[in-house]
Amino acid sequence: xxxxxxxxxxxxxxxxxxxxxxxxxxxxxxxxxxxxxxxxxxxxxxxxxxxxxxxxxxxxxxxxxxxxxxxxxxxxxxxxxxxxxxxxxxxxxxxxxxxxxxxxxxxxxxxxxxxxxxxxxxxxxxxxxxxxxxxxxxxxxxxxxxxxxxxxxxxxxxxxxxxxxxxxxxxxxxxxxxxxxxxxxxxxxxxxxxxxxxxxxxxxxxxxxxxxxxxxxxxxxxxxxxxxxxxxxxxxxxxxxxxxxxxxxxxxxxxx
Numbered sequence: 001x002x003x004x005x006x007x008x009x010x011x012x013x014x015x016x017x018x019x020x021x022x023x024x025x026x027x028x029x030x031x032x033x034x035x036x037x038x039x040x041x042x043x044x045x046x047x048x049x050x051x052x053x054x055x056x057x058x059x060x061x062x063x064x065x066x067x068x069x070x071x072x073x074x075x076x077x078x079x080x081x082x083x084x085x086x087x088x089x090x091x092x093x094x095x096x097x098x099x100x101x102x103x104x105x106x107x108x109x110x111x112x113x114x115x116x117x118x119x120x121x122x123x124x125x126x127x128x129x130x131x132x133x134x135x136x137x138x139x140x141x142x143x144x145x146x147x148x149x150x151x152x153x154x155x156x157x158x159x160x161x162x163x164x165x166x167x168x169x170x171x172x173x174x175x176x177x178x179x180x181x182x183x184x185x186x187x188x189x190x191x192x193x194x195x196x197x198x199x200x201x202x203x204x205x206x207x208x209x210x211x212x213x214x215x216x217x218x219x220x221x222x223x224x225x226x227x228x229x230x231x232x233x234x235x236x237x238x239x240x241x242x243x244x245x246x247x248x249x250x251x252x253x254x255x256x
Contacts, residue, residue, distance in 0.1 A: 005250025020111035028065035035173035056123035057085035081125020164228035166191035194230035
Protein backbone atom coordinates (compact mmCIF):
# COMPACT_ATOMS: atom_id res chain seq x y z
CA UNK A 1 0.00 0.00 0.00
CA UNK A 2 1.12 3.54 -0.70
CA UNK A 3 -0.37 6.95 -0.08
CA UNK A 4 0.18 10.59 -1.03
CA UNK A 5 -1.45 13.98 -0.68
CA UNK A 6 -2.37 16.27 -3.55
CA UNK A 7 -3.14 19.20 -1.24
CA UNK A 8 -3.73 19.83 2.46
CA UNK A 9 -5.12 22.98 4.03
CA UNK A 10 -8.07 25.33 4.08
CA UNK A 11 -7.85 25.99 0.33
CA UNK A 12 -8.42 22.35 -0.59
CA UNK A 13 -7.71 18.80 0.56
CA UNK A 14 -7.20 15.55 -1.32
CA UNK A 15 -5.30 12.36 -0.52
CA UNK A 16 -4.64 9.25 -2.58
CA UNK A 17 -4.48 5.71 -1.16
CA UNK A 18 -3.42 2.91 -3.51
CA UNK A 19 -3.07 -0.84 -3.18
CA UNK A 20 -3.10 -3.39 -5.97
CA UNK A 21 -5.60 -2.26 -8.58
CA UNK A 22 -7.44 -0.01 -6.14
CA UNK A 23 -6.80 3.74 -6.08
CA UNK A 24 -8.94 5.88 -3.78
CA UNK A 25 -9.27 9.62 -3.29
CA UNK A 26 -9.94 10.72 0.27
CA UNK A 27 -11.74 14.04 -0.12
CA UNK A 28 -11.71 16.17 -3.24
CA UNK A 29 -11.70 19.86 -2.39
CA UNK A 30 -9.93 20.98 -5.57
CA UNK A 31 -11.14 22.45 -8.84
CA UNK A 32 -11.10 20.21 -11.90
CA UNK A 33 -8.01 21.67 -13.60
CA UNK A 34 -6.07 21.79 -10.37
CA UNK A 35 -7.04 18.22 -9.54
CA UNK A 36 -6.00 16.98 -12.98
CA UNK A 37 -2.59 18.63 -12.79
CA UNK A 38 -1.96 17.33 -9.27
CA UNK A 39 -2.91 13.80 -10.30
CA UNK A 40 -0.42 14.05 -13.15
CA UNK A 41 2.23 15.18 -10.66
CA UNK A 42 1.60 11.91 -8.76
CA UNK A 43 1.75 9.98 -12.05
CA UNK A 44 -1.97 9.23 -12.06
CA UNK A 45 -4.96 9.99 -14.25
CA UNK A 46 -8.71 9.98 -13.68
CA UNK A 47 -9.20 6.53 -15.23
CA UNK A 48 -7.13 4.98 -12.44
CA UNK A 49 -9.38 6.27 -9.64
CA UNK A 50 -11.54 3.50 -8.20
CA UNK A 51 -13.58 5.65 -5.85
CA UNK A 52 -13.83 8.78 -3.74
CA UNK A 53 -14.43 8.82 0.02
CA UNK A 54 -15.61 12.03 1.68
CA UNK A 55 -14.96 12.97 5.29
CA UNK A 56 -17.57 15.76 5.41
CA UNK A 57 -19.32 18.43 3.36
CA UNK A 58 -17.11 21.51 3.85
CA UNK A 59 -15.93 23.15 0.63
CA UNK A 60 -12.23 22.43 1.13
CA UNK A 61 -13.00 18.69 1.28
CA UNK A 62 -15.97 18.13 -1.02
CA UNK A 63 -16.49 20.87 -3.60
CA UNK A 64 -14.70 19.12 -6.48
CA UNK A 65 -15.82 15.56 -5.85
CA UNK A 66 -19.15 15.40 -7.60
CA UNK A 67 -18.32 16.94 -10.97
CA UNK A 68 -15.16 14.85 -11.14
CA UNK A 69 -17.06 11.69 -10.20
CA UNK A 70 -19.85 12.35 -12.68
CA UNK A 71 -17.39 13.07 -15.48
CA UNK A 72 -15.47 9.82 -14.94
CA UNK A 73 -18.16 7.48 -13.59
CA UNK A 74 -16.52 7.16 -10.17
CA UNK A 75 -18.55 6.10 -7.10
CA UNK A 76 -18.50 8.21 -3.93
CA UNK A 77 -18.72 6.86 -0.38
CA UNK A 78 -20.04 9.26 2.28
CA UNK A 79 -22.00 9.34 5.52
CA UNK A 80 -25.75 9.97 5.53
CA UNK A 81 -25.26 13.38 7.12
CA UNK A 82 -22.73 14.37 4.47
CA UNK A 83 -25.06 13.12 1.74
CA UNK A 84 -27.82 15.39 3.04
CA UNK A 85 -25.54 18.43 3.09
CA UNK A 86 -23.96 18.12 -0.39
CA UNK A 87 -27.06 18.76 -2.49
CA UNK A 88 -25.63 22.12 -3.58
CA UNK A 89 -22.69 20.39 -5.25
CA UNK A 90 -24.60 17.82 -7.29
CA UNK A 91 -24.25 18.59 -11.01
CA UNK A 92 -27.63 18.98 -12.66
CA UNK A 93 -28.51 16.32 -15.19
CA UNK A 94 -25.54 14.08 -14.40
CA UNK A 95 -25.84 10.65 -12.82
CA UNK A 96 -23.91 9.96 -9.64
CA UNK A 97 -23.21 6.73 -7.79
CA UNK A 98 -23.47 7.82 -4.13
CA UNK A 99 -22.96 5.09 -1.53
CA UNK A 100 -24.01 5.93 2.02
CA UNK A 101 -21.89 4.37 4.77
CA UNK A 102 -22.37 3.70 8.47
CA UNK A 103 -19.65 5.65 10.28
CA UNK A 104 -19.11 2.70 12.65
CA UNK A 105 -19.08 -0.10 10.06
CA UNK A 106 -16.01 -1.29 8.13
CA UNK A 107 -16.40 -1.83 4.40
CA UNK A 108 -14.30 -3.07 1.49
CA UNK A 109 -13.46 -1.27 -1.74
CA UNK A 110 -11.79 -3.90 -3.88
CA UNK A 111 -8.30 -4.44 -2.38
CA UNK A 112 -8.62 -1.93 0.48
CA UNK A 113 -10.50 -2.28 3.76
CA UNK A 114 -11.90 1.02 5.03
CA UNK A 115 -12.69 1.55 8.72
CA UNK A 116 -14.69 4.77 9.31
CA UNK A 117 -15.04 6.51 12.65
CA UNK A 118 -16.96 9.62 13.74
CA UNK A 119 -15.19 12.77 14.94
CA UNK A 120 -16.29 16.00 16.65
CA UNK A 121 -16.34 18.76 14.01
CA UNK A 122 -18.84 21.42 12.94
CA UNK A 123 -20.31 19.39 10.09
CA UNK A 124 -23.44 17.22 9.82
CA UNK A 125 -21.85 13.75 10.22
CA UNK A 126 -18.05 14.09 9.90
CA UNK A 127 -16.14 10.85 9.53
CA UNK A 128 -12.45 9.96 9.37
CA UNK A 129 -10.89 6.70 8.24
CA UNK A 130 -8.30 3.97 8.70
CA UNK A 131 -7.22 2.13 5.54
CA UNK A 132 -5.74 -1.36 5.48
CA UNK A 133 -4.39 -3.77 2.89
CA UNK A 134 -4.56 -6.68 5.34
CA UNK A 135 -0.97 -6.22 6.49
CA UNK A 136 -0.43 -2.49 6.96
CA UNK A 137 -2.76 0.26 8.13
CA UNK A 138 -2.92 4.01 7.48
CA UNK A 139 -4.82 6.18 9.94
CA UNK A 140 -6.06 9.61 8.85
CA UNK A 141 -7.38 12.26 11.24
CA UNK A 142 -8.14 15.82 10.20
CA UNK A 143 -10.93 18.25 11.02
CA UNK A 144 -11.58 17.39 14.63
CA UNK A 145 -11.73 19.83 17.53
CA UNK A 146 -10.63 17.32 20.16
CA UNK A 147 -9.48 13.76 20.49
CA UNK A 148 -11.73 11.08 21.97
CA UNK A 149 -11.12 7.59 23.35
CA UNK A 150 -12.76 6.14 20.23
CA UNK A 151 -10.49 8.14 17.91
CA UNK A 152 -7.44 6.90 19.78
CA UNK A 153 -8.70 3.31 19.75
CA UNK A 154 -9.02 3.54 15.96
CA UNK A 155 -5.57 5.05 15.40
CA UNK A 156 -3.49 3.07 17.87
CA UNK A 157 -1.14 0.53 16.34
CA UNK A 158 -1.21 2.01 12.84
CA UNK A 159 1.79 1.75 10.52
CA UNK A 160 1.30 5.32 9.26
CA UNK A 161 -0.59 8.36 10.51
CA UNK A 162 -1.69 11.55 8.79
CA UNK A 163 -2.57 13.75 11.74
CA UNK A 164 -4.10 17.22 11.87
CA UNK A 165 -1.85 19.95 13.30
CA UNK A 166 -4.00 22.88 12.32
CA UNK A 167 -2.76 25.66 14.56
CA UNK A 168 -0.38 26.76 17.27
CA UNK A 169 -2.36 27.97 20.28
CA UNK A 170 -0.36 31.19 20.72
CA UNK A 171 -0.41 32.02 17.03
CA UNK A 172 -4.18 31.55 16.90
CA UNK A 173 -4.68 33.65 20.05
CA UNK A 174 -2.55 36.52 18.73
CA UNK A 175 -3.31 36.12 15.04
CA UNK A 176 -5.50 37.99 12.54
CA UNK A 177 -8.72 35.96 12.86
CA UNK A 178 -11.83 37.56 14.31
CA UNK A 179 -12.78 36.55 17.87
CA UNK A 180 -15.66 34.46 16.51
CA UNK A 181 -13.42 32.59 14.06
CA UNK A 182 -10.77 32.03 16.72
CA UNK A 183 -13.44 30.54 18.95
CA UNK A 184 -14.68 28.28 16.15
CA UNK A 185 -11.24 27.05 15.07
CA UNK A 186 -10.05 26.48 18.62
CA UNK A 187 -13.30 25.01 19.90
CA UNK A 188 -14.38 21.44 20.55
CA UNK A 189 -15.90 21.24 17.08
CA UNK A 190 -13.04 23.03 15.32
CA UNK A 191 -9.53 21.91 14.49
CA UNK A 192 -6.77 20.12 16.37
CA UNK A 193 -3.85 22.26 17.58
CA UNK A 194 -0.22 21.12 17.68
CA UNK A 195 -0.17 20.44 21.41
CA UNK A 196 -3.38 18.40 21.32
CA UNK A 197 -2.18 16.45 18.29
CA UNK A 198 1.07 15.64 20.09
CA UNK A 199 -0.84 14.56 23.19
CA UNK A 200 -3.03 12.27 21.12
CA UNK A 201 0.03 10.80 19.39
CA UNK A 202 1.78 10.14 22.69
CA UNK A 203 -1.17 8.05 23.91
CA UNK A 204 -1.10 5.66 20.94
CA UNK A 205 0.79 2.42 20.48
CA UNK A 206 3.38 3.64 17.97
CA UNK A 207 5.64 0.58 17.90
CA UNK A 208 4.75 -0.16 14.26
CA UNK A 209 4.76 3.47 13.13
CA UNK A 210 6.79 4.01 9.96
CA UNK A 211 5.37 7.33 8.74
CA UNK A 212 3.83 10.31 10.51
CA UNK A 213 2.63 13.35 8.58
CA UNK A 214 1.37 16.64 10.04
CA UNK A 215 -1.60 17.79 7.95
CA UNK A 216 -4.14 20.58 7.47
CA UNK A 217 -1.76 23.28 8.76
CA UNK A 218 -3.19 26.78 8.93
CA UNK A 219 -1.35 29.25 6.72
CA UNK A 220 -1.85 32.04 9.26
CA UNK A 221 -1.79 30.25 12.60
CA UNK A 222 0.94 27.62 12.31
CA UNK A 223 4.30 26.79 10.79
CA UNK A 224 5.77 23.46 9.65
CA UNK A 225 8.58 23.81 12.20
CA UNK A 226 6.13 24.18 15.10
CA UNK A 227 4.10 21.17 13.97
CA UNK A 228 7.23 19.07 13.51
CA UNK A 229 8.55 20.07 16.92
CA UNK A 230 5.32 19.05 18.63
CA UNK A 231 4.99 15.64 16.97
CA UNK A 232 8.68 14.77 17.19
CA UNK A 233 8.66 15.54 20.92
CA UNK A 234 5.73 13.16 21.37
CA UNK A 235 7.63 10.41 19.55
CA UNK A 236 11.06 11.27 20.95
CA UNK A 237 12.46 11.35 17.43
CA UNK A 238 14.25 13.82 15.19
CA UNK A 239 12.12 16.52 13.59
CA UNK A 240 13.30 15.41 10.16
CA UNK A 241 11.35 12.17 10.63
CA UNK A 242 8.01 14.04 10.73
CA UNK A 243 6.55 14.83 7.33
CA UNK A 244 4.42 17.82 6.35
CA UNK A 245 1.38 17.87 4.08
CA UNK A 246 1.26 21.35 2.60
CA UNK A 247 -1.25 23.32 0.59
CA UNK A 248 0.87 23.79 -2.50
CA UNK A 249 1.91 20.20 -3.13
CA UNK A 250 0.65 17.90 -0.36
CA UNK A 251 3.33 15.26 0.01
CA UNK A 252 4.79 12.67 -2.39
CA UNK A 253 4.20 8.95 -2.26
CA UNK A 254 4.94 7.08 0.97
CA UNK A 255 4.85 3.28 0.93
CA UNK A 256 5.13 0.25 3.19
